[in-house]
Amino acid sequence: xxxxxxxxxxxxxxxxxxxxxxxxxxxxxxxxxxxxxxxxxxxxxxxxxxxxxxxxxxxxxxxxxxxxxxxxxxxxxxxxxxxxxxxxxxxxxxxxxxxxxxxxxxxxxxxxxxxxxxxxxxxxxxxxxxxxxxxxxxxxxxxxxxxxxxxxxxxxxxxxxxxxxxxxxxxxxxxxxxxxxxxxxxxxxxxxxxxxxxxxxxxxxxxxxxxxxxxxxxxxxxxxxxxxxxxxxxxxxxxxxxxxxxxxxxxxxxxxxxxxxxxxxxxxxxxxxxxxxxxxxxxxxxxxxxxxxxxxxxxxxxxxxxxxxxxxxxxxxxxxxxxxxxxxxxxxxxxxxx
Amino acid sequence: xxxxxxxxxxxxxxxxxxxxxxxxxxxxxxxxxxxxxxxxxxxxxxxxxxxxxxxxxxxxxxxxxxxxxxxxxxxxxxxxxxxxxxxxxxxxxxxxxxxxxxxxxxxxxxxxxxxxxxxxxxxxxxxxxxxxxxxxxxxxxxxxxxxxxxxxxxxxxxxxxxxxxxxxxxxxxxxxxxxxxxxxxxxxxxxxxxxxxxxxxxxxxxxxxxxxxxxxxxxxxxxxxxxxxxxxxxxxxxxxxxxxxxxxxxxxxxxxxxxxxxxxxxxxxxxxxxxxxxxxxxxxxxxxxxxxxxxxxxxxxxxxxxxxxxxxxxxxxxxxxxxxxxxxxxxxxxxxxx
Numbered sequence: 001x002x003x004x005x006x007x008x009x010x011x012x013x014x015x016x017x018x019x020x021x022x023x024x025x026x027x028x029x030x031x032x033x034x035x036x037x038x039x040x041x042x043x044x045x046x047x048x049x050x051x052x053x054x055x056x057x058x059x060x061x062x063x064x065x066x067x068x069x070x071x072x073x074x075x076x077x078x079x080x081x082x083x084x085x086x087x088x089x090x091x092x093x094x095x096x097x098x099x100x101x102x103x104x105x106x107x108x109x110x111x112x113x114x115x116x117x118x119x120x121x122x123x124x125x126x127x128x129x130x131x132x133x134x135x136x137x138x139x140x141x142x143x144x145x146x147x148x149x150x151x152x153x154x155x156x157x158x159x160x161x162x163x164x165x166x167x168x169x170x171x172x173x174x175x176x177x178x179x180x181x182x183x184x185x186x187x188x189x190x191x192x193x194x195x196x197x198x199x200x201x202x203x204x205x206x207x208x209x210x211x212x213x214x215x216x217x218x219x220x221x222x223x224x225x226x227x228x229x230x231x232x233x234x235x236x237x238x239x240x241x242x243x244x245x246x247x248x249x250x251x252x253x254x255x256x257x258x259x260x261x262x263x264x265x266x267x268x269x270x271x272x273x274x275x276x277x278x279x280x281x282x283x284x285x286x287x288x289x290x291x292x293x294x295x296x297x298x299x300x301x302x303x304x305x306x307x308x309x310x311x312x313x314x315x316x317x318x319x320x321x322x323x324x325x326x327x328x329x330x331x332x333x334x335x336x337x338x
Numbered sequence: 339x340x341x342x343x344x345x346x347x348x349x350x351x352x353x354x355x356x357x358x359x360x361x362x363x364x365x366x367x368x369x370x371x372x373x374x375x376x377x378x379x380x381x382x383x384x385x386x387x388x389x390x391x392x393x394x395x396x397x398x399x400x401x402x403x404x405x406x407x408x409x410x411x412x413x414x415x416x417x418x419x420x421x422x423x424x425x426x427x428x429x430x431x432x433x434x435x436x437x438x439x440x441x442x443x444x445x446x447x448x449x450x451x452x453x454x455x456x457x458x459x460x461x462x463x464x465x466x467x468x469x470x471x472x473x474x475x476x477x478x479x480x481x482x483x484x485x486x487x488x489x490x491x492x493x494x495x496x497x498x499x500x501x502x503x504x505x506x507x508x509x510x511x512x513x514x515x516x517x518x519x520x521x522x523x524x525x526x527x528x529x530x531x532x533x534x535x536x537x538x539x540x541x542x543x544x545x546x547x548x549x550x551x552x553x554x555x556x557x558x559x560x561x562x563x564x565x566x567x568x569x570x571x572x573x574x575x576x577x578x579x580x581x582x583x584x585x586x587x588x589x590x591x592x593x594x595x596x597x598x599x600x601x602x603x604x605x606x607x608x609x610x611x612x613x614x615x616x617x618x619x620x621x622x623x624x625x626x627x628x629x630x631x632x633x634x635x636x637x638x639x640x641x642x643x644x645x646x647x648x649x650x651x652x653x654x655x656x657x658x659x660x661x662x663x664x665x666x667x668x669x670x671x672x673x674x675x676x
């Protein structure tokens with residue numbers, strides 16, 4: 001039996017809860033472990049705790065109607081509650097702030113200090129405090145699993161940490177923001193930037209405030225995480241050149257197409273000729289023979305270049321409730337399997 | 339310190355030996371483990387054993403000149419030698435026979451019976467005796483690692499076994515033979531099948547006898563392995579429809595191109611509507627929006643379809659000395675890391 005608690009009960013947490021429910025609360029681990037939810041903490045929607053297990057079917061059925069009245073408790077000191085609840089793993093899915101990483105950092109620290117593993121899709125903490133968090137996790141002998149922070153619909157972190165271990169990676173570059181890639185793709189068929197953006201919003205790809213997506217800040221957070229995962233280096237946000245797609249015109253796109261090129265918002269980290277790790281986020285002209293050329297719409301992709309294997313490219317869904325929920329689910333399975 | 343022995347010392351084993359040498363015989367594992375070669379067994383080139391470690395630099399320098407005179411011993415009972423040598427891991431890289439799986443199966447059994455782990459790129463044993471081998475490995479509490487059996491230049495097996503665990507995979511299809519994909523790509527620029535084949539042979543992609551590549555038998559072996567890895571089912575060779583690319587004409591290719599399609603030799607396994615696992619190898623017309631459409635030349639790719647993530651595609655080098663050597667290297671690292 002593994003006991004989990006949700007910190008933040010938005011779309012991502014609900015995606016995970018649905019996957020667990022569909023699997024009848026049994027993890028496909030070696031020993032078919034039962035999984036039980038003992039707490040939901042959400043400062044906006046409300047909270048609920050039950051050491052004997054919360055009836056998640058009921059909670060989810062109500063959540064689908066936007067009804068959170070079953071979350072009756074009003075808990076504001078979340079770190080304290082995280083410490084006090086008896087659970088094995090916290091699901092950290094609170095609000096992402098890539099400038100400060102808070103309040104998620106305090107949630108993660110509270111979990112580690114009270115002997116809990118952490119699984120999360122929250123990019124904020126790892127964009128600013130990757131090293132500190134993993135140092136603390138090591139001291140406490142607990143796992144912090146972050147598969148969902150970079151391209152949730154693909155096992156990128158898993159591949160970088162295990163499958164390509166020893167391949168001598170020299171660069172990683174990718175299309176890691178579905179909203180901007182969707183806009184660029186639509187502009188290729190002649191749609192204006194403004195129209196494509198509002199369409200992305202209608203489809204639920206882009207937030208009401210799309211700045212983070214179209215100006216490259218979301219991609220920046222992923223670049224900062226990749227710098228740590230791939231090169232073990234904390235890049236500084238202020239040292240990274242970040243350009244979004246909002247200045248790309250239809251004329252630019254047309255010219256690219258006529259040259260058999262496509263504009264893509266590319267996030268990348270690489271080792272320069274002096275061995276220094278660099279990062280950048282910018283729109284780039286991608287030629288036809290590049291494995292990132294064919295990535296259309298809201299799809300994401302990461303190209304990993306290594307001395308031994310050349311290019312390995314992984315393509316998949318970039319986000320979405322189920323995909324992001326799955327990243328958390330897979331991380332939980334890994335923790336339970338040891 | 340981990341001690342390894344090579345069984346078969348052809349191009350694949352030499353690729354691994356070079357990677358190890360370049361890493362100064364230190365594995366990038368958590369504890370920076372030293373790796374030592376204690377035996378090379380090759381019934382054609384000769385054998386050598388040294389419990390204190392063989393000087394691999396010397397062996398490889400000579401091998402580059404086609405000189406194997408340092409392999410002075412003539413060992414014909416390979417299973418017996420495998421049992422007797424004190425080693426932690428055997429590198430099984432002998433001749434592949436997908437009809438019988440021998441002599442590799444006897445090598446793997448000898449290793450497991452004498453308490454050794456196995457890493458291999460040899461498809462033969464797993465095309466016919468996957469279940470028996472993994473049953474024996476489990477009984478003996480040893481690992482049999484097979485990353486190199488399917489698309490050596492990418493971490494496919496790793497992704498299927500861990501990164502996508504729980505994603506409810508329903509189908510896997512891919513371009514898993516570089517030679518045939520190279521030929522099909524060249525034919526698109528108007529080259530005849532015969533000319534493209536001989537060019538593939540000149541470039542070292544195709545063997546002197548290219549039957550296994552162009553008639554789909556190499557892909558069949560990978561399909562049989564995927565059936566086991568993905569669906570835990572031993573498909574039978576005789577029940578799988580296998581068609582190669584040798585009957586595709588330039589006219590077929592031209593027609594496909596004019597319809598914005600490309601012929602690809604696709605190996606696939608899937609669950610049919612009755613839940614029965616099926617396999618097939620055949621040339622298929624792939625439309626532009628398919629993630630396998632853009633795979634040209636000797637590149638390989640696998641598209642994994644799951645209920646939760648939709649399509650995840652992994653693209654990379656298909657084979658080659660270094661890539662195949664790396665698959666073995668990565669498997670050794672995983673074993674040492676536990």
